[in-house]
Amino acid sequence: MSILPENLQRYQKFLSFMLKYWNSDLLNQTASNAMEEETARSFSDYEQSPEELVEDLKQMGPTYIKLGQLLSTRPDLLPDRYLEALASLQDDLPIIPYNEVQEIVETEIGTKISKAFNTFEEEPLASASIGQVHLAELRSGKKVAVKVQRPGIRKKFLDDLNTLEEMAALAVKHTEVGKQYAFDDVLGELRRIMLQELDYLREANNLVTLGTNLKTYRKLIVPQPIPDYTTSRVLTMEYVKGKKITSVSPLRKTEEDYTPLVDELIEAYLKQIVSDGFVHADPHPGNIHLLENDQIALMDLGMVAKFSKQMQEYLLRLLLNLSKNDGEEIANILLDMSEHTEKANIKEFRRHISIMVEDSRNSTAQDMQTGKLLIQMNRSAAINGIHLPVDVNILGKILLNMDQIIAFLAPEYDLREAVRVHMTKLMQSKMRKELAPEELFSILLESKKLAEHLPERINKITERLANNDLTFHVDAIDEKRLTDGFQKVANRITLGLIIASMIIGASMLMSVPSTFSIFGYPGLAILFFLLAAVAGIYLSYTILFKDE
Template identity: 85%
Template sequence: MSLLPENLVRYQKFLSFMLKYWNSDLLNDTTSQAMDEETVSSFSEYDQSPEELVEDLKQMGPTYIKLGQLLSTRPDLLPDRYLKALASLQDDLPPIPYEEVREIVEYEIGTKISKAFNSFDEDPVASASIGQVHKAELRSGKQVAVKVQRPGIRKKFLDDLKTLEEVAALAVKHTQIGKQYGFDDVFAELKRIMLQELDYLREASNLVTLGTNLKEYRRLIVPQPIPDYTTSKVLTMEYVKGKKITSVSPLKKTENDYTPLVDELVHAYLKQIVSDGFVHADPHPGNIHLLENDKIALMDLGMVAKFSNKMQDFLLRLLLALSKNDGEEIADILLEMSEQQKDFSESAFRKDISVIVENNRNSTAKDLQTGRLLIQMNRSAAKNGIYLPVDVNILGKILLNMDQIIAFLAPEYDLQEAVRKYMDKLVQNKMIKELAPEELFSVLLESKNLLEHLPSRFNKISENLANNEFKVIVDAIDEKRFTDGFQKVANRITLGLIIASMIIGAAMLMSIPSSFTIFGYPGLAILFFLLAAFGGVYLSYTILFKDE
């Protein structure tokens, strides 16, 4: 780690921010609320106002703005007025001047805006921490949205991430909480996800993949990119007219039953998590838009999560156990997918899981519990010396955001029942997918190899049995280490007997007159005493300091 002069400003800003909020009532109450502990004070007045927190994050730079956006989707942690203030970080940032936008777009796509588009709105539709979106019309007449990355944002992001990476490493090395929660692992995953947002070509690829995966859901729309006008810093995609899903008026909510729409949204996310392993990882209300035709558009595919086949199986079992409120099964699955310290407490962890699950029993969407309980389980695991994969945290964050959307559109929606209802179908689809021709071919090859070698192996076993040459080797102990230990004991006993004999012999020689003397005593007796003394000291040293 190196603190170069050009980096000192970043460290000074970070330390100033931490010193300001570290011992604040807001942080103390937030931590207590997250852990379901009794809070020290009520969520009323704090030293720092919501507006002050927002301004501080803006001053810190784009990376911290992104962290603030993530925090704004945590209704289980902060009061409503802080959530609303942080939500402004998602679309109320100062826009990039149009001249800069024009220069970036023309440089990236290699042609004048006037040649590429019939029209290009100078005022942005939305302005975020990484880029801003302009409405435009292609020469074909197609309406599109053009997302332009802020100039210099990559360097700022990388600098801030470097600072956070070094702080996370220090926390793991020097603090118990850093080790418990694996700050370095969590940050590494956060860094990977956040860096994805800086590459619009990757986001365009994500849009295509998700659109293909969700094509069966007629009420869901994933805007597709326009490849000819997309680069790593400019993303041109289909324009959809809608608004944040949480900005739907109470009157419209009363007039419409959004339960079928929520049902399809939940089904689609379960499919992403369990069947596809490719998930829209940032489904906060700003990225989920309700269109005029009552369809839902999934926006901003910069952040996606990818789960391995093995992790999909774990998450499938975990979601099923959650839907059944089966605390024992949940604990079994979490322990199976985790790593444990030597002094981990399995009994305390199982007790915590049972309490968390029991508190969540019979809750509806308006209680916002589904994602929150996963976060609580992760905290319990860390407290008891158990390391859960980062994937569990990602799933918890996704479900937290989904909880918020579902609770707004259908407060009485039973998410657990929906999971149980759809999981059978998802399991069947997953099994069919795993029985694809290429998978069956691999199984057939393995079976062919087994059948080819089976006769010769049976023949060899029967021949060894007939000749009484069949052996079973049990690797229970290290035989060499075991015999070495006995040999060491025998050597020590022998050396002890020799030393004792020398002392007895020396004592007997003391009474025999001799012309050879040392310090006035018979010389041979003294030599035996000295040899016995040195031998005793050496034996004691070896036993005390070198024996394993």
């Protein structure tokens, strides 16, 4: 790592921000609240106001705005006033001038806006950290939303990420906290996510995939892209008229029962997690819109999570046991999927998990416990020297956002019970899928390979057995260390016998007259006593201070 002169302004900006907030009451309270420590106090007035924090993040640039957006979805960490202020980062950003928007669109799609569209609204529908959205109408009369990427945003992101990664590397190298929470791995994952969000072609493919996976859910809509009008910097997709799900008026909530809608939303996300392995990973309220016909639209597919088949199995078991409040089994599953060293405090980790699960028993959606619980489990794992896969944190973030949405639309909704019911259905569907002809054919092929090679392998084993040439390699104890230990014991016993013999011999020599004397005693006897004393002291020292 090298800190170059041309990058000094970025380092100075970053360090100024950290110095301002590092020892602030807000950050200290946030850290305590995350683990629900006894030192956590109620939120009150802090040195930095919510508006000041928002302005500071805006001054830092688009990467930090993105981090602020992520913080705005964390009610477990920040007070409401700060959440509300940070939420404005999702839709209250400087607008890209229309002449720049026009230049980007025409360059990307290769034609004039006036030829490609009947109308193209100059005022944006929304403005975000990466781009902004304009309403337009195709020549066919179809209304579309055109998302245009901010000019130069890729370079700004990469510059800021490079700064953060360098600082994270220093933290990992020189601080225990940096090592414990693997700041460098976190920043590596952030880089991967942000680069994906900057590629609108990838987002278009994500929209198609999710739309296909959720086509059976009638109350859910995934706006589809218009391929001919989509590039890596311009994304054109179907326009759906709605508003943020948290913008629903209290009157409408009293008139409508949103429980069936919430139930379908939860089932759809569980299917994504444990069946498809392809998940909309950023379902914060700004990306979930309620339409006029009481349907839900899933927006912004820039951030998706992909779970392997093995991870899907782990998460399926984890969610089932969360729904049953089985802390012991949850700890077992987390340990099965994690990496940990011999120094890991597994006993303490199990105790923490059991306490967390028990404390969250009987919670409802308005308590927002499920996602928060998973995030706290991840923190407990880090404290106890256990490294959980990043998939657990992604699942926690998804469920945390789901908790927010459910708490707003159906406060008394029992998420744990819904998970139990829907997971049973998904497990049955998963089993039927695995028993499909193509899956059975794959199993038959593997069985055929085993049957073909089994006689040959059995023949080799029996032949070696007949020739007394069959050997087994057992990875057990360290034989060399064991024999060295026995040898050390034997040496100590032998040395002890020699010292005892010298003392006995010296005692016998004391009665034998001699012309050679030391301190008036027979000299040879005194020499044997001194040698025995030195050897005894050395043996005692090595036993007490050097033996492992």
